[in-house]
Amino acid sequence: MDRMPRWADLVLIPVISLLLAAVISGLVILAIGHNPLEALGIMVSGSVGSTYGWGYTLYYATNFMFTGLAVAVANHARLFNIGGEGQAVIGGLGVALVALYIPWPHWSLALLGSIAASALFGAAWAAIPAILQAKRGSHIVITTIMFNFIAAALLNYLLVGPLKPTGTMETATAPFPEATHIPSFRDMFSFGETILFRGTPANLAFFLAVLLCLLVWLLIWKTRLGYEIRAFGFSEGAARYAGIGSTKIIVVTMLISGALAGMMAVNNTLGEAERLILNAVEGAGFIGIAVALMGRSHPLGVFLASILFGILYQGGGELQFALGIPREMIVVIQALVIMFTGALDNMVRMPLERLFARRRPAPAPVAPPGPTLHPPGRPAAPTNPGTAATE
Amino acid sequence: MTTRSTFLGAAAVLALSTGAALADPAVIFDLGGKFDKSFNESAFTGAERWKAETGTAYGEFELTAEPQREQAIRRFAEQGYSPIVMVGFMSATPLNEIAPDYPDTKFVIVDAVVEQPNVQSVVFNEHEGSYLVGMLAGMASESGTVGFVGGMDIPLIRKFGCGYAQGVKAANPDATVLANFTGTTPAAWNDPARGSELTLAQISQGADVVFAAAGATGVGVLQTAADEDILSIGVDSNQNYLHPGEVLTSMVKRVDNAVYDAMKAGEAVEPGVQVLGVASEGVGYALDEHNEALITPEMRAAVDDASARIASGELTVHDYMSDETCPAISF
Numbered sequence: 061m062d063r064m065p066r067w068a069d070l071v072l073i074p075v076i077s078l079l080l081a082a083v084i085s086g087l088v089i090l091a092i093g094h095n096p097l098e099a100l101g102i103m104v105s106g107s108v109g110s111t112y113g114w115g116y117t118l119y120y121a122t123n124f125m126f127t128g129l130a131v132a133v134a135n136h137a138r139l140f141n142i143g144g145e146g147q148a149v150i151g152g153l154g155v156a157l158v159a160l161y162i163p164w165p166h167w168s169l170a171l172l173g174s175i176a177a178s179a180l181f182g183a184a185w186a187a188i189p190a191i192l193q194a195k196r197g198s199h200i201v202i203t204t205i206m207f208n209f210i211a212a213a214l215l216n217y218l219l220v221g222p223l224k225p226t227g228t229m230e231t232a233t234a235p236f237p238e239a240t241h242i243p244s245f246r247d248m249f250s251f252g253e254t255i256l257f258r259g260t261p262a263n264l265a266f267f268l269a270v271l272l273c274l275l276v277w278l279l280i281w282k283t284r285l286g287y288e289i290r291a292f293g294f295s296e297g298a299a300r301y302a303g304i305g306s307t308k309i310i311v312v313t314m315l316i317s318g319a320l321a322g323m324m325a326v327n328n329t330l331g332e333a334e335r336l337i338l339n340a341v342e343g344a345g346f347i348g349i350a351v352a353l354m355g356r357s358h359p360l361g362v363f364l365a366s367i368l369f370g371i372l373y374q375g376g377g378e379l380q381f382a383l384g385i386p387r388e389m390i391v392v393i394q395a396l397v398i399m400f401t402g403a404l405d406n407m408v409r410m411p412l413e414r415l416f417a418r419r420r421p422a423p424a425p426v427a428p429p430g431p432t433l434h435p436p437g438r439p440a441a442p443t444n445p446g447t448a449a450t451e
Numbered sequence: 452m453t454t455r456s457t458f459l460g461a462a463a464v465l466a467l468s469t470g471a472a473l474a475d476p477a478v479i480f481d482l483g484g485k486f487d488k489s490f491n492e493s494a495f496t497g498a499e500r501w502k503a504e505t506g507t508a509y510g511e512f513e514l515t516a517e518p519q520r521e522q523a524i525r526r527f528a529e530q531g532y533s534p535i536v537m538v539g540f541m542s543a544t545p546l547n548e549i550a551p552d553y554p555d556t557k558f559v560i561v562d563a564v565v566e567q568p569n570v571q572s573v574v575f576n577e578h579e580g581s582y583l584v585g586m587l588a589g590m591a592s593e594s595g596t597v598g599f600v601g602g603m604d605i606p607l608i609r610k611f612g613c614g615y616a617q618g619v620k621a622a623n624p625d626a627t628v629l630a631n632f633t634g635t636t637p638a639a640w641n642d643p644a645r646g647s648e649l650t651l652a653q654i655s656q657g658a659d660v661v662f663a664a665a666g667a668t669g670v671g672v673l674q675t676a677a678d679e680d681i682l683s684i685g686v687d688s689n690q691n692y693l694h695p696g697e698v699l700t701s702m703v704k705r706v707d708n709a710v711y712d713a714m715k716a717g718e719a720v721e722p723g724v725q726v727l728g729v730a731s732e733g734v735g736y737a738l739d740e741h742n743e744a745l746i747t748p749e750m751r752a753a754v755d756d757a758s759a760r761i762a763s764g765e766l767t768v769h770d771y772m773s774d775e776t777c778p779a780i781s782f
Contacts, residue, residue: 120516209635209636212636215635216603216604216605216635216636217604220605220606220609224606226774226775227772227773228543228606229540229543229562229563229606229772230540230541230544231541231605231606232541232544235544259522259525332517332518333517335544337517337541338605339482339517339541339637340517342516373516376515377516377519377522380513381512381526384511386513387484387513387515388484390515391515
């Protein structure tokens with residue numbers, strides 16, 4: 061019993077939210093003495109106007125896809141995984157260990173090894189909060205946040221001590237051997253004299269992220285496990301009554317979520333830095349929350365939202381290069397987008413719902429939307445679960 | 452470290468600055484941002500001083516993400532900026548890869564060594580300056596216990612702490628040095644509340660002088676020390692004025708001079724390694740009207756003597772970075 065057409069939910073609301081964010085950002089830019097249209101032009105052309113821009117935009121977007129998918133999968137079981145940051149940090153550790161200590165003959169094998177190691181490490185890091193939630197009821201939000209700090213401390217210890225080559229100032233491991241370097245976009249898309257994506261960090265991991273978007277979609281909507289995850293998310297009690305074990309669902313969902321976040325290291329550590337650096341994740345775990353909210357926890361939404369955030373990141377950098385807009389203002393612009401698309405979702409949704417309700421001779425509307433308990437990124441529990449399984 | 456040739460920074464650079472600077476310089480600030488009240492801000496001060504004197508604009512970029520290191524260096528190089536000055540040791544590896552691509556551009560990196568023919572590396576002997584303030588702390592302490600509050604636990608800050616502990620032990624072999632780090636994430640550079648807590652904890656263990664090498668976190672350390680009537684020691688910039696009469700001294704690290712000198716030299720900046728230590732006044736202890744009452748003539752004589760002996764090479768302060776161990780303290 062949708063209150064408005066699906067296209068409005070998936071397209072209209074994000075677009076209106078974005079426009080609102082753009083208008084407010086424009087006012088902010090105007091207030092600090094720059095032309096908002098010029099700034100918008102620089103952001104767009106700097107991020108998607110050349111292969112150089114795309115090379116950075118897609119690199120950032122790849123990071124956000126991994127962490128966004130991680131949050132999205134957990135969201136479907138109504139588990140709020142804030143630990144993507146820590147899981148990605150530990151995933152990086154997994155990549156570093158296999159890349160440094162296993163003599164890979166070829167990058168393709170190193171890539172497979174790194175994917176396995178990062179997923180394993182990320183999943184392991186998510187496993188403890190998951191078991192604590194499932195067995196002891198320790199709230200997953202609290203434990204995953206705490207595990208972010210533990211991950212940061214662990215990595216700091218390793219990069220100041222055991223894993224750091226002696227004599228260097230940098231808090232980083234030694235560079236990975238040549239044989240582990242996976243192809244960058246430049247290697248893949250430059251032919252002969254034409255060099256595309258010059259000096260940019262986008263790499264093969266982008267395609268891994270796209271593949272994972274597809275796999276997550278299959279998992280959530282086409283498999284039995286996905287059905288169980290969603291059923292658990294809609295109603296834990298009903299799921300249990302239907303014979304779905306809550307311990308299993310919580311643990312398995314979090315393992316998948318942690319593995320997805322951990323695999324981000326394939327992009328930033330194996331693909332870009334080619335060594336493990338202390339600050340590798342840089343808040344991408346938290347951006348993943350915004351990406352999942354904005355993408356309505358749907359892989360396609362996550363993909364599009366990641367690209368948008370990639371544009372914001374790269375375009376923001378270009379603004380600083382071109383206009384000298386201080387980076388704090390760029391954070392303000394990014395925050396406005398997050399606020400309007402994530403946190404203020406209902407501000408756009410409720411008037412629109414009313415509008416659509418008025419236009420349609422709808423059967424008596426069900427309870428008003430009001431404050432809801434479910435995260436805004438997920439549709440409310442449909443009254444007819446039978447239709448929920450179809451996309 | 453002492454065997455490495457030491458340039459007299461300012462003098463050498465002045466001599467070189469006769470070459471006409473054709474291109475504008477650019478400065479890349481590290482992730483802390485140019486208003487971090489510490490390392491990056493010191494670089495910003497140097498750049499602004501150059502701008503005020505020459506009336507010429509300079510390119511600048513504040514990093515917000517790791518991949519931007521390479522991006523910013525390449526962008527400035529392709530736009531024809533030279534020299535491109537970057538502060539922060541984490542830029543060393545990217546610069547080492549990029550510098551050969553732009554042989555006609557000069558690069559300057561502060562706090563790290565990059566061995567390329569078009570790169571000048573400026574490093575500081577922080578352990579020497581920390582040794583001097585450590586001696587002052589050892590002499591000023593009545594309880595025989597002094598504290599060290601580091602920012603993020605990284606090798607560079609251990610280098611500060613190690614030099615400090617050696618200085619304390621040199622002044623008072625029986626002294627106890629307490630060392631704490633604020634945290635393990637970059638947030639540790641900007642957490643005055645935690646700095647304050649650590650200071651209180653060290654006071655409860657008997658510390659009556661505390662050295663803060665912690666960026667903006669140090670503001671909390673100095674404030675708490677002043678509130679609790681113990682002495683504190685500032686870092687990087689001269690922070691004596693923050694609490695006159697309660698800040699024993701500051702370990703000054705002249706990042707501003709390094710940046711200013713590089714920009715002044717322009718494209719004639721000399722490639723190679725510049726080690727700025729006590730001898731070249733790149734590091735030292737601050738003495739001004741705010742703390743002259745705290746530094747007795749005996750203390751001053753002892754420190755100046757040590758300073759002269761370090762400068763002449765007679766006294767060697769152990770550098771934590773040389774073997775990642777410290778004879779005076781264990782972290």
